[in-house]
Amino acid sequence: MFIISENIYEQLIQDGKKALPREAVGLIFGRKEGTSEITESYVAAENISSSQSSFEFDKKFFETAIASAGSSLIALFHTHPNDLPIPSRKDIDGIGDWTHLKHLILSFYGEPKLKVWGIFNSQIVPEPWRIAK
Numbered sequence: 001m002f003i004i005s006e007n008i009y010e011q012l013i014q015d016g017k018k019a020l021p022r023e024a025v026g027l028i029f030g031r032k033e034g035t036s037e038i039t040e041s042y043v044a045a046e047n048i049s050s051s052q053s054s055f056e057f058d059k060k061f062f063e064t065a066i067a068s069a070g071s072s073l074i075a076l077f078h079t080h081p082n083d084l085p086i087p088s089r090k091d092i093d094g095i096g097d098w099t100h101l102k103h104l105i106l107s108f109y110g111e112p113k114l115k116v117w118g119i120f121n122s123q124i125v126p127e128p129w130r131i132a133k
C-alpha cells in the first residue's frame, strides 16, 4: 500500500493543474513500514523536456533534492495532461535505474485521477494507494 498524506496529495493536484498543458514532475520522499510506503515530503521539479507529452528532470536538481531531503526517495511523480494515468511506452522505456521506485501518474483526462505503479522489466503493476487521514 502506498500511503499519501492529504497535504502532499493536494500539492500534486495543484502542481499538475499549474503545469497544464505541460506535464508536471516531482520527487516524493518517505519511508517504508512493513509492506507500506508512507510519503513524507514532495519536491516539485522543473520539467526541462521540450515536448508537451513527456518529462525530463534536470540532473543537478535531482541530485541536490536527494542530498537535501531528510528521507529516502520512494517515488517519481508526473502528470498526463491528456492521457489516462497509465505509464506510456516512453515512461516504461525511460525507466532506467528507477525500477525500485514507485511511479505516480496523475491524469487530467477528465476528472483528476491518480494511479501508483511499479515498473519492472517492462511490466507495469498497479500499486494500491490511499490518502492518509
Ligand SMILES: [Zn+2]
Binding pocket: 078, 079, 080, 086, 087, 088, 091, 105
Ligand atoms: Zn507518463
